[in-house]
Amino acid sequence: MTISAAAQEAGVGVETIRYYERRGLIRQPPSKGGYRQYPEATIRQIRFIRESQRLGFSLTEIEELLALAAAEDTTCGDVCSATEHKLAEVRGRIATLQRLERELEEMLCAKDCTAPKRDCKLLEALSPSSPPPDGEHCCH
Amino acid sequence: MTISAAAQEAGVGVETIRYYERRGLIRQPPSKGGYRQYPEATIRQIRFIRESQRLGFSLTEIEELLALAAAEDTTCGDVCSATEHKLAEVRGRIATLQRLERELEEMLCAKDCTAPKRDCKLLEALSPSSPPPDGEHCCH
DNA sequence: CTTGACTCCGTACTACGGTACGGACCGTAT
DNA sequence: ATACGGTCCGTACCGTAGTACGGAGTCAAG
Structure with a gap:
């Protein structure tokens, strides 16, 4: 399985796989004539990475999860x-x-608020140009 | 008011002020002998920027808010x-x-789960190295 | 044997919001 | 007068997760 087939399978881009490899998230696949050949296990690993990302883990954290999975005494x-x-x-x-x-x-604001900005308390509160004066305002 | 005094006042770093200036979020202050002199209004503007950031607005969005505040017909x-x-x-x-x-x-998992990893369904589900076999598992 | 698609690699760039650096300059106190 | 601290500016760098690029090598089909 070439890199583009693997990318297709795993639902990522080719560059993403190369990036994971550079980061050490997946190990170097055996290569035939300089071309990477991916085993099924690596595809599963990439899917695992994406799923973990979806769950809110960063790549650094995923690295740790993978280390856990690799360690004997986990x-x-x-x-x-x-x-x-x-x-x-x-x-x-x-x-x-x-x-x-x-x-x-x-x-x-209330939805019907159409007063010009100088009568808008919210905008005045936000506005940097002048301290809010007192008076009636269209929203609160 | 020099840049460091202004930074102190507004609760940001000196470099942050220079950065906002580069981004066009605050306008160039008048300078005395090459040194920036900050008016009160700019301090308020910086506070506004920080407050808006805290509310979840990005600097780009804050740029738009400031444009709103500046426009006549807002x-x-x-x-x-x-x-x-x-x-x-x-x-x-x-x-x-x-x-x-x-x-x-x-x-x-349940908290008392201390089984070795090969009996852990969760880890197996996560693990890239092998497809999960059947059997008893410590967590579900 | 050539063409076209694919792959190789290193490097640079994206967005975001700053932070850090280095050499030059300025203002004030001693 | 000079030392010290603050300021100037442009540029490079941080982390995150990729994406893009360019020139060279490789593979399979025609």
Whole structure:
């Protein structure tokens, strides 16, 4: 299986495979006459990498997962704790985004707000050019 | 106010201010003998930029917000629609992360799982080296 | 035997938001 | 007058995950 066939199989670009190889994520395949020949196992490995990325792991973290998979004394618990770690991270990101969501909601104008900008409290709050004066505003 | 005083005031680094200037986010301050002199308005503008970043806007988007603030015919609604747009984006990201959260939860082992890796279904599912065989597994 | 497609390799470039560096210049205090 | 710290500018670099490029080599079909 040549590199382009492997790329097709694994659903990535040719350059991506070369990149994974440079990074040491997949090992050098045997080559016939200078051309890489990919075994099935490497295709599975690439699919694993993409799936892990989808789950939020970075390539560096995936490197560690692969090291776990390669080590003799790895237990299932090792993998679980890596997963738990990532889960905590994802939950943290969700919490941050939800705080932002609330802040944006609070900032948001009523839909019928068509007042010119100098009457817009939101824009004034954002505006760098002048400190907000007092008075009536179209949104809050 | 020199650049380092301005940086202190605004809570950013000196290089950050120079970077914003290069990007056109803040305008060139008047200079005394080749040294930048910052007016209060620019400090406010930098604070605005940081606040907007915190709310999830990229520098490119902030450029647009600043253009809105500068344009004569900008209405409050214009700002609101930008905010709504960003809110939708944030909600999308939350939804994606929540899907990942559920997937990670489902993958997660029981805590007392200490079986060696070859009995770990999770690791086998992840492992690139061999297709998972059948049998008993410590986690599911 | 030649053509065209594929592959090789190293290097440079993308986006993002800065950070770091180095040599020159300036302003103030001593 | 001179030392010290701040500032100037352009340029290069950080990390992440690739993507693009160019010139050379290789393979299979016609």
